[in-house]
Amino acid sequence: MLHPDAVRELSGTAGFLLRKAAVFLATLMLCSAAAASPAVVVIPLNGAVGPASADFVVRALSRAAEEHAQLAVLEIDTPGGLDPSMRSIIKAILSSPVPVAAFIAPGGARAASAGTYIVYASHIAAMAPGTNLGAATPIRISAGGSTEPSSAEPGQAKKDAGASASSAPSTASTETTKQVQDAAAYIRGLAQLRGRNAQWGERAVREAVSLSASEALAQNVIDLNASDVPELLTKLNGRHVRTITGDHVLATSGAAVETILPDWRSRFLATITDPSVALILITIGMYGLFFEFANPGLALPGVAGAISLMLGLFALQLLPVDFAGLGLILLGIAFLVAEMFLPTFGTLGFGGIVAFAIGALMLFRTDVPGYGIPVSLVIGLTLATALFVFVVSSIALRARRRPVVSGAEAMLGSIGEMLEDMPPSDSGWARVHGERWRVCCHEAPALLARGERVRVLGRHGLMLTVARLDEVKQGEK
Structure with missing residues (x-):
């Protein structure tokens, strides 16, 4: 039999080993759970909301669904954007099987207009300290350049209905009122959907x-405040979220985080859908094709012009284009090209410059930040276009003034040398431009001797009419 002290020692050793094994198994289970926990996808949405950013967000949400992510964090910092692009993103969010958390961050960021x-x-709305949300009035440039939405409440509108009937018409157009009413109903429906x-x-x-972030939380506009993504994930751990596929319980504490950055396609779309770049591409395309048509066979201007024009037109069909502005741009370029060929003494050129400048300013129908054309760019392109027309016109004018060096007209006034004696009212042979020609001289009073120099006065088929060179000079005097 074992001594009691030995039994106690063995029991203590076994208990220690059991405790160690339990700790090891618990750690192993936690690591396995963390490894098996779906990742959290972070999707940055920076800058103006447009076709490129909408395409990026939609594809990123689709990728998050394919990877079975448990949460997609849309990190927002935007001044607003285009309505069609905003609605594309919202449709993708509403149809996403993955819960989407809109997080306005980092500090100093904003979600204005379309971002609201x-x-x-x-599904979840959060803001970092020092951020702001709101100013969601739809903006559109009217004919007079004003953007005055109706800010009256429905009750106030009914109260003032009688007075407004006899007063001056409202400055807000019917179209603007419709846009505001539609936007109000849209955001009200989203608010009711998310509570x-x-x-x-x-x-x-x-x-x-x-x-601000604290005011938005107090007024039930957002769900929580967080300083960064790790703190947001910690606060969201265990939260119940309902999507189109049912209820989800988030396990975001310690989950792996994957940030999806814009790929080459998104960056390319963002570049060409910039209104300034689109205008430059259209201008380059028009002048490249003009050079190719004016000088067939150069190839490079035609290829570059066709590619630039197609890219510019592709960008314009994604942007809110005013076709009156596009028509003025094309009309201005047509006037400038016509100035090179018609003697209008600058009338067409000046009209083309004015039409081009006005068309460039009118080209886009919105003043959303990031989607207007700077006046400085319009001035620069207009001056560059005027300089281009001036240089090309000067070259064309000098080319017209050059003497003809080929064809029948090139023979007129040329100097030749008689190869044989030629009596009056007869024909003979002479060398002109290094070639033998049959010549005649009906007005020569005397014999044209061999070696005598003559000037060509006309051509009839293969026969040249000539005169003695000294007689021509005397006639010119």
Whole structure:
């Protein structure tokens, strides 16, 4: 039998080993759970919302669904953007099987205009300290250049209905009123879908109000505040979220984080859909084709012009283009080209410059930040176009003034040498431009001797009419 002290020692050793094994198994299980936990995808949305950013976000959400991510964090910092692009992103969020958390970050970022709608559409809304949200009034340049949305509440509109009937017409156009009403209904529907403050959402549309991060949380516009993505994931751990595929319980504490960055396609689209770049591409394309048509066979101007024009037209069909502005640009270029061939003494050229400048300013129908054409670029392109026309016109004018060096007209006035004696009213042979020609001289009073120099006065088929060179000089005197 074992001594009791030995039994106690063995029992203590076994308990220690059991505790060690339990700790090891628990650690192993935690590591396995962490490895098996779906990743969190971070999708940055920076700058103006446009066709390129919408394409990037839609494809990133589709990728998150394919990878079975448990959460997609849309990190937002935008001044607004185009309505069609915004609605594409919202449709992708509403149809996403992966929960989407709109996170306005980092500090100093904003989700204005289109960004507000995207935040309201997301399953979870969060803001970092020092950020702001709001100013969601739809913006469009009217004929007079004003953008005055109707900010009156429905009750106030009914109250003032009688007075407005007898007063001057409202400055807000019917079209603007329709846009504001549609935007208000849209954000109200999103607020009701996500259980957020619908009243403030309407105010953001009608009155262009904004909120800070703490104010947005207090007024039930967002769900929580977080300083960065790790803190956001910690606070979201265990939260229940409902998507189109059902309820989800987030396990984001310690989950792997993957950031999806824009690829070459998104960067390329972002470049060519910049309104300034699109205008430059259209201009280069028109002048490249003009050079090719004016000088067939050069190839390079035609190829570069065709590619630039196609890229420019592709960008224009993605952007809100005013076709009156595009027509003025094309008309201006046509006038400038016509100035090279018609003697209008600058009338067509000046009209073309004016039409081009006005068309460039009118080309896009929105003043959303990032989607307008700087006046400095319009001035620069106009001056470059005028300089181009001036240089090409000067070259063409000098070319017209050069003497003809080929064809029948090139023979007129040429100097030749008689190869044989030629009596009056007869024909003979002479050397002109290094070639033997049959010549005649009906007005020569005397014999044209061999070696005598003559000037060509006309050509009839293969027969040249000549005169003695000294007689021609005397006639010129």
